[in-house]
Amino acid sequence: MNAGRTARERARAQLTREITEIARRQLGTEGAGGLNLRAIARELGMVSSAIYRYYPSRDELLTALIIDAYTAVGEAVERADAARDPDDHAGRWRAVCHAVRDWALAHPHEYALIYGSPVPGYQAPADTVGPAVRDTVVYGRILASAYAAGVLTPPDGFPAPPPSFAGDADAVRELMPGLPDDLVARAIAAWTGLFGFLSFELFGQFANVIDDRATLFEHQVRTLGRLVGLPAS
Amino acid sequence: MNAGRTARERARAQLTREITEIARRQLGTEGAGGLNLRAIARELGMVSSAIYRYYPSRDELLTALIIDAYTAVGEAVERADAARDPDDHAGRWRAVCHAVRDWALAHPHEYALIYGSPVPGYQAPADTVGPAVRDTVVYGRILASAYAAGVLTPPDGFPAPPPSFAGDADAVRELMPGLPDDLVARAIAAWTGLFGFLSFELFGQFANVIDDRATLFEHQVRTLGRLVGLPAS
DNA sequence: ACCGAATCGAGAGCACTGCTCTTGACATGG
């Protein structure tokens, strides 16, 4: 990000920010489908065609918002993790989970944008893969650190993954060095369990069934933490 | 559903079916956002306004498709469950999971419609709640049956749910009579873990990381089954 | 200080959407 030397460059950067800002607000109230270039232009007192000087298409704008959303949840997770005692692995896991949930509840449409149905006709460009795994990187670091410290005590009674899982386990292990295949698989189960819960909660699957979702979430987080072997707490 | 006595009634039912059929195909190729009344009309050789005689609005059509999707996955789950030995509870659980996954992979857009981001501006009417829980009903029956048979042996080392969970547990227990709060919570964790995995798989979160998704899925299903206490198999 | 080049917003316009209203043709049932 260059600071922008000339007046034009600064004005351009400013306007681009404003467009993204308004778009994010629109996203928050209307959802991804309600993203409306003309409404953004109206709010800016510009004509719709002028927007195209800054974002060549609606999809480009969407990509920017997707990257922003991934970055936001990634930063929230990083902050929550950093605020904890590094040796309190179970606490870090819970903090990460609650950070994701708090962010998701505060920004449901942005959560839907990145963890819900893909936008029809939209293909995520390569720029999104970096920000997309920021939260997962933190998660992997917690598990790797806990494993290295020797505090992972996964409950017995669960099946071992088949040998054919070894290849994918190697790929995932880059995020959580050292963990054996068994724990890598459990880590995936815990991670998908976290987002499965949140998707159910945010997308209305809990309606009329689960009232006290905060309580159940806290319990599920502890259960999933134990599944990967994190100490009870 | 009346068989339709008069010619007109039969023609009406037939056309309604055809519209839904074309809409479902459109949904399969374009996604929910690409649902296009005018294109449906074109394909039928009608003019767009005529569609409104059968579906008063686009949302109404969407509701029909949502109910269809819930019904389809519910029936797939019921078939898979019925094909198993009723006493093979672990096998029934696995069959249910694979039925959901097979259906989801075959109909990704319909999966997204019911388990992905809610359609913007669309509020699910009450008609959808019945079909929406058909799969969950089957799931609950399996667990209740296994618990009644005394074959549920949940692994130790997991926390107990807090007393404040009791209220919601009662609501969920209607689907799985007899299960103690602890197992109800685990059942929810397994169920959300199943759909969390599928959402990750279908919505692209596994891209470039997990290749052999079938293997990992099978393992996760067994892991989640064990979590609720179903016997290994 | 100037001037060609790059960039900007405005405006008109295209093809498309969901949806409404009216009109004339038709089948239905008393």
Place this chain on the structure above:
DNA sequence: CCATGTCAAGAGCAGTGCTCTCGATTCGGT
């Protein structure tokens, strides 16, 4: 056999994403 209700068609409205052109402004090099 005729009044009634239903039907498809057509025109039209307000809105969309996006393209193109046209003057005005600003920039960078001379």
